[in-house]
Amino acid sequence: MAFGPEWQPDIGDYGLVGDCRTAGLVSRDGSIDWLCLPHFSGPSVFAALLDPERGGSFQVRPEGKVTARRRYLGPTAVLETVFETEAGAVRLVDCMPVVDGGGLRPMRELVRVVDVIRGEIALEVRFATPELHPRRSAYPIARSPRLGLHMER
Numbered sequence: 001m002a003f004g005p006e007w008q009p010d011i012g013d014y015g016l017v018g019d020c021r022t023a024g025l026v027s028r029d030g031s032i033d034w035l036c037l038p039h040f041s042g043p044s045v046f047a048a049l050l051d052p053e054r055g056g057s058f059q060v061r062p063e064g065k066v067t068a069r070r071r072y073l074g075p076t077a078v079l080e081t082v083f084e085t086e087a088g089a090v091r092l093v094d095c096m097p098v099v100d101g102g103g104l105r106p107m108r109e110l111v112r113v114v115d116v117i118r119g120e121i122a123l124e125v126r127f128a129t130p131e132l133h134p135r136r137s138a139y140p141i142a143r144s145p146r147l148g149l150h151m152e153r
Contacts, residue, residue: 065086
């Protein structure tokens with residue numbers, strides 16, 4: 001797989017994870033390229049789907065050449081991506097939990113779990129967000145990746 005502005009997956013190659021209040025789109029290469037917080041009409045935290053260069057994304061994948069297969073676990077919105085490389089295999093599980101018997105707490109949580117299935121795998125992790133301006137001061141915000149991650153309350 002190639003990366004950068006010249007590479008853009010088809011919309012059909014995205015999986016959806018959500019918590020009934022917002023949702024994220026996960027590409028086949030393990031990149032969250034669309035996510036608005038704290039709800040569907042909130043500001044985008046990741047928007048590489050619209051602007052690969054400046055939109056921001058959160059990617060977790062093995063380094064080098066990979067093949068990927070995906071599936072939803074049971075009748076859930078829990079997305080499993082299995083990456084195969086010459087050195088082994090790794091599983092990436094993405095979800096946004098809905099807890100408390102269907103309640104909508106905690107506020108918003110994106111959970112990404114990486115599990116090595118076999119071999120020894122070097123991972124590439126990229127986290128890039130545009131600078132965001134919160135609508136309400138109670139919402140966390142992320143700042144430019146050049147400055148590192150900064151959360152405000």
